[in-house]
């Protein structure tokens with residue numbers, strides 16, 4: 247029997263909705279429905295599957311504003327970010343709508359016959375989504391999984407289920423058959439764990455914390471279940487003295503304070519070459535103070551609140567034990583607000599410099615030379631993202647090759663493009679999402695040999 251959970255707007259602390267908390271049996275029933283409709287979904291021709299995904303993208307496009315407003319209310323994302331996020335779901339669906347007709351196997355030369363390979367869908371795919379980017383992370387899993395012919399059950403984060411629930415309705419409006427894409431709300435340890443334990447789920451695609459990622463990987467080992475893990479990060483933004491310092495400093499706040507720092511790709515370690523440190527900080531301070539931390543419904547808001555009071559307490563605990571260089575501003579009153587905060591960190595062993603804070607806090611440290619910059623950047627169990635600012639292209643490339651991380655940008659802080667692969671080195675994860683090869687993560691490669699010689 248499902249119960250209900252109140253959903254709170256983090257900018258106002260008011261309850262805005264209630265959603266069902268599904269139990270073990272209900273989750274099992276959703277998985278079993280996904281398994282029942284799988285054979286029919288596999289039989290949908292590639293061109294028709296493409297058409298359905300394009301139609302899904304069109305329906306999402308017609309509801310961008312509604313989805314964005316829902317995300318602002320549920321997650322406290324700024325309206326401009328939320329519009330981009332809804333648009334990203336549409337774009338990812340469109341990108342992978344071209345995939346079913348291109349997901350071709352190979353013909354391999356062999357003796358005595360013909361050898362061909364097929365990409366077969368895995369079956370039911372369980373997608374588990376965190377609260378920090380509810381829409382894009384849902385889309386990055388569901389679009390390539392459906393394109394490859396799988397059926398999908400998706401569990402949004404307990405705190406932020408509203409846009410995922412709406413996407414489930416929009417999929418049906420677009421004509422996706424009942425059961426092909428379902429959204430199941432509830433607790434991670436119940437709904438998410440059922441994805442891990444139910445034998446009909448053939449892959450778990452998890453994005454979230456390392457603690458839960460470890461539990462999921464262990465659980466999936468029981469059935470040798472396929473798993474993709476997109477986990478935490480502590481990325482470095484490396485600024486060399488020869489960089490365009492004005493541009494690097496103007497952009498650095500948005501590399502970490504976007505989404506109030508609740509971003510796995512946040513460049514929360516800012517490494518600045520010692521010879522340019524003072525000049526960089528002169529430009530950086532006004533840039534931080536200029537970040538518009540406002541009501542997220544405001545068109546000019548650049549940063550909203552944190553997701554919960556508990557998250558804010560956790561972030562503050564790092565600040566309390568550190569030396570604060572300066573802060574930006576944040577609204578007073580209701581809402582889980584926190585000002586962008588800059589820590590100067592002589593100690594790279596401090597908790598603030600080593601752990602993923604997941605809030606609007608950046609630690610700045612100086613480095614002497616290229617080798618030290620790479621060494622500091624790599625002194626982390628994580629390796630998800632990062633940036634390098636330099637006018638010396640050869641050096642930028644050398645450093646990019648030296649930093650152990652999955653997604654790097656030179657003279658830019660961009661992290662994720664749907665057309666390029668995304669994922670982490672080391673403890674930031676396992677596997678890659680997005681890009682031209684995403685369907686391979688949702689397919690089994692089957693080899694068939696046909697004898698043409700009489701034996």
Ligand code: NAD
Nearest residue numbers: 375376377402403434435438439454455458476477478510
């Ligand atoms: P979380 O691990 O607490 O929860 C993630 C999801 O897992 C939620 O839906 C939750 O309900 C579910 N869950 C919890 N316990 C479970 C269990 N035992 N079995 C199955 N599912 C379970 O993470 P969060 O707090 O929602 O998100 C923040 C974390 O996500 C951060 O560490 C962040 O870096 C990471 N993240 C990573 C990426 C990436 O692409 N690498 C992207 C966004 C967020």
